[in-house]
Structure formats: C-alpha cells, structure tokens
Amino acid sequence: MFNQQTKRPTALTRRALLVNGAVVATLAVFGSQMAVVEAGAQALASNDIRPFRVNVSAESLADLRRRLAATRWPEAETVDDRSQGVQLSRLQALVRYWETDYDWRKAEQKLNSLPQFLTKIDGVDIHFIHVRSPHADAMPLIMTHGWPGSIFELLKVIGPLTDPTAHGGSAQDAFHLVLPSIPGFGFSEKPQGTGWNPDRIARTWDVLMKRIGYKEYASQGGDWGAIISDSMGRQAPEGLLGIHVNRIERSTTIPPEVGKALKNGDPAPENLSEEEKTVFNEAREFLSKGFGYAAIMGTRPQTIGYSLADSPVGLAAWFYDKLADWVFTRGEPERAFTRDEILDNITLYWLTNTGPSSSRIYWENSANTAMPGIITVPVAVTIFPGEVYRPPEHWAERAYPNLIYYNKVDKGGHFAAWEEPELFSVEVRAAFKSLR
Known part of the structure; x- marks a missing residue:
C-alpha cells in the first residue's frame, strides 16, 4: 500500500518491508525448508549469525556447590x-538455598526456550535473544540490561511487548525484541x-540491528542500558527512531549550581523547589553512602575481580x-524477586566468570574522555519511584531537548522491567506510540 500524495510506502507497508530481512534470517537459522529463505540464508552465513544454546557442565555446577559448602564466613555485623x-x-539464608535447593537447569531451560544467537562484531562475539512479534508491523526494539x-x-x-494482545494491549503496541548481553557480561x-x-x-548495537535486518528501530535501557541508549541517541545512526530510558544520567541533567553544591558539600540552593530539594538530598545521600561500589570498579576493577572470580559468596x-539498595522494597530484594530469580542472575555471572569483566565497563566509562554531544533523537522517560535519581521533567529536558514523553509511575x-514487568511494558508502549 502506498501513500497517494508522497508515493512512498505507508508506515505499515514500509516497516513490514524493513523487517522482512529479519524474518528471513530468523527462519533460516531454524532450518526452514521454505524457498523464500535461501537468499536470507546466504546473507546470514556471510554475517556469521549462529544459533546458541546454554549447556553448563555438571562439573561446573558441582564445583560451585563445593565452594559454597567450604565458605569461610565473617562474624556478624x-x-x-x-x-x-x-x-x-540474610546472605547465609540465600547461600544455604543456593547450595542445597537451587536448580540452575531450570534457568538454563528458561533461556533455551528462547531464540538465542551469537554474532561477532568488532572482534567480539555478541550474545543476543531475538524474539519476533506475531504482529508483522511491530516496531523493532533493542533493549539493554x-x-x-x-x-x-x-x-x-x-x-507483554511482543504479544500485547495477550497482555491487555493492542496489535499496534507490538515490538520485535532484540536483547543483547553487554560485552563482558553473561x-x-x-x-x-x-x-x-x-x-x-x-x-555495536546499531551494527547488530542492521545485521539482523532491521533498518529502522528504537532503543530502550535502564542502568548501563540507559547510558548505552543515550550514546545511541547522541550518535543518531540512520534508522534510530528514538530511545526510552528508565534511568537518567545525573551529570547531564542537573543544573550547574546544583551540581556545584553537591560537589562542594554545600546545602541545597535556596531557589530550589521542594521536589528539587528532595532530588538534591537523595543525590547527596547516594554519593556519600551508596557510590563506593562504582568508585572501586571505576578505578580498580581487576582488584575486586579476584574476589568475584574466586568466591561465589563474595x-x-x-x-x-x-x-537491596535499589529495589522499590528498599533493603528487601526478596519482596521484589523470588530467591530463584536472584540466584539465576548471580549464577549466570558465576558460571561465565563475568564478575571481573563486567566490572570493567565502569573503568572504561571513567576513562572515556569524549565530550558528550546533544541527543537529538526523540526521547521518552519513565521515572520509577525506587530509582536512585529521579529528576523533574524540566531537569530531564536539559539532556533531552527532544523529550516526547515523561511520566512518573507509582511503583x-x-x-x-524485572520488578514490574506489566507496568514497565505499558510505559514502553506509551513511550513509542507517537513514533509508529
């Protein structure tokens, strides 16, 4: 179908055409015998996208349990x-469950039920999950942890994002999802x-999306995923429709006089509103009492890495x-996640020995001297109440001059995405609605 005035494909047809290469590639990977995939299969081979399955050895799991059993504990606080x-x-209770009852094979099965792949970009193999929506006109979205x-x-x-009609949404809300693991993670x-x-x-993410076959796409992220999405927004590669973040970088949004007061340990400027003073005080609390982890990994990732590689309890x-610091249920992550969910994540790091390598992104970011540019692409922001830094909208506009969506939610x-998947999905749908 074509727009009769511009003679260009309508949004529906254009997106269907843009994602067609990704459809073909996905079919080819799974060995479809359909003739239509032959050209896609040839392109796939040249780009070296390979299927991937998790299969941890029994010896690795036995070694983990031996190490847990041999833990030398410190005295109590x-x-x-x-x-x-x-x-x-709290930690002893979690480790006791880890050693005796936790089953990694269930986590493995969860991952292996999804289409996983590896592809080498810039000399590094990138692991990613690629789940296509049943709705052909879905928006391609790369999401970063x-x-x-x-x-x-x-x-x-x-x-909820790939099949919104089964989760209270409409077909117009659908996304094709690409979920990569950051280099050095997982x-x-x-x-x-x-x-x-x-x-x-x-x-690298732009190369990944276009290698899969998506010429137009959006990006979403929290924590480092938000920082990476911001970088994509500054680079504004051709085809990037916009970004959504649920974590905002403090240094790019905080007014200069407020940042100066934080740095010097001065009181909050008098001209701040009550909301702004709350944000200021929370930022000061985080920098004085909650930033030690980042300071260590930003300066000495190798030093902390020995403990992370050698001790599962460490x-x-x-x-x-x-x-515990960052969940909405402050201090009680077990109220936000099951023990299995907590241990799925920790065990992934242990089995892949990526505690040290994942720490280096802090060092790399500290060593990055490139001047940040302006983010010109459309940006959507959701503020979750348990986030560490929750700037008001007019502060967010300092970093995002093309802010198309800003919303505060109540939990x-x-x-x-891990704590409130349904609410998070509603926000992502709303964030990109105007870009479809």
Whole structure:
C-alpha cells in the first residue's frame, strides 16, 4: 500500500518491508525448508549469525556447590541495620538455598526456550535473544540490561511487548525484541583490549540491528542500558527512531549550581523547589553512602575481580548489596524477586566468570574522555519511584531537548522491567506510540 500524495510506502507497508530481512534470517537459522529463505540464508552465513544454546557442565555446577559448602564466613555485623553492608543472616539464608535447593537447569531451560544467537562484531562475539512479534508491523526494539543485572532482568517483558494482545494491549503496541548481553557480561565474549565504553557498545548495537535486518528501530535501557541508549541517541545512526530510558544520567541533567553544591558539600540552593530539594538530598545521600561500589570498579576493577572470580559468596554479597539498595522494597530484594530469580542472575555471572569483566565497563566509562554531544533523537522517560535519581521533567529536558514523553509511575525501582514487568511494558508502549 502506498501513500497517494508522497508515493512512498505507508508506515505499515514500509516497516513490514524493513523487517522482512529479519524474518528471513530468523527462519533460516531454524532450518526452514521454505524457498523464500535461501537468499536470507546466504546473507546470514556471510554475517556469521549462529544459533546458541546454554549447556553448563555438571562439573561446573558441582564445583560451585563445593565452594559454597567450604565458605569461610565473617562474624556478624556490629549494627542492627544494613549500614555496614549485607547482613550475615540474610546472605547465609540465600547461600544455604543456593547450595542445597537451587536448580540452575531450570534457568538454563528458561533461556533455551528462547531464540538465542551469537554474532561477532568488532572482534567480539555478541550474545543476543531475538524474539519476533506475531504482529508483522511491530516496531523493532533493542533493549539493554545493566549491572548487576543481565538478560534475566528483561525476560518477563518479552511476552507483554511482543504479544500485547495477550497482555491487555493492542496489535499496534507490538515490538520485535532484540536483547543483547553487554560485552563482558553473561554469554557475550569478554573484550581482550580496552575501549569498550558505552559509545563503542552503542555503535555495536546499531551494527547488530542492521545485521539482523532491521533498518529502522528504537532503543530502550535502564542502568548501563540507559547510558548505552543515550550514546545511541547522541550518535543518531540512520534508522534510530528514538530511545526510552528508565534511568537518567545525573551529570547531564542537573543544573550547574546544583551540581556545584553537591560537589562542594554545600546545602541545597535556596531557589530550589521542594521536589528539587528532595532530588538534591537523595543525590547527596547516594554519593556519600551508596557510590563506593562504582568508585572501586571505576578505578580498580581487576582488584575486586579476584574476589568475584574466586568466591561465589563474595560475588553474591557484592550483587545482593546493590539489589537491596535499589529495589522499590528498599533493603528487601526478596519482596521484589523470588530467591530463584536472584540466584539465576548471580549464577549466570558465576558460571561465565563475568564478575571481573563486567566490572570493567565502569573503568572504561571513567576513562572515556569524549565530550558528550546533544541527543537529538526523540526521547521518552519513565521515572520509577525506587530509582536512585529521579529528576523533574524540566531537569530531564536539559539532556533531552527532544523529550516526547515523561511520566512518573507509582511503583517499581531501579530494576523496573524485572520488578514490574506489566507496568514497565505499558510505559514502553506509551513511550513509542507517537513514533509508529
């Protein structure tokens, strides 16, 4: 169908044409005998997109249990709260379950029920999940996890976003999803050299989407996924329709006088509104008491990496501490996630030994001296109440001059897609509605 005035394909037909290559590629990977996939199969081979399945050895799982059983525990904290870190009783209960009852094979099955692939870009194998919507005119969307999360934090939204008619939405809300693992995370390869900062990953994601066959697409992310989406927005590659983030970078949005007061330890400027003063005070609290993890990984990822590689309990404590800090149910991640969900994520890091390699993104970002440019693409923002930094809309506009959507919701934290998948999906649908 064509627009009679411009003689160009209508949005429906154009998007169907743009994603046709991805349809063909997906069919080819799964060995379809249909003649239509032959050309796609040849292109697929040249671009080296390979199917992937998780299959951890029994020896690796037995080694994990041996290490858990041999843990040398510290004494309990000397306070009755979380001010010294993860409480001994909480971690011991989680580790006891990990050692005796947790079943990684269920997590494996969950991943292997989805179409997974590897493809080499810029010398690094990228792992990704690619789930196409049953609705042909769905919008292609690349979604990126953060730290200490992984692709596990995005799995709950696959159904609502790819098949919205089964989850209270309409066919016009549908997305084709690409969920990559950041280099050095999970099943993506660990870079052997430096330079893998968010800007480079953003360029890699554009290559990935176009290699799959999507000439037009959108990007979504929280935590590092938001920073990578911001980088994509600054680069504005051809075909990027817009971005949605559920975490906003403080340095690009905070007014200069407010940033100066934070840096110098001064009181909040008097001219701030009550909402702005709340944001200021929360930022000060985070920088003074909650930023130590990032300072360590941003300066000494190799040093902390030895503990993360050698001790599963050390890895679990490092991650559990941030889960507890950032979920909406502050201090109680078990109220946001099941123990199996928490351990799926931690065990993925352990089995792939990506505690150290995932830490390096903090160092890479600190070492990135490139001046940030203006984000000109359309940007949508959702503020979840449990997020660490929740700037008002007029602060967000400092970083996003083309802000097309801004909304505050009433539940959910830093791991929004993981904690509140239905609400998160509603927000992503609303965020991109005007770009379809």
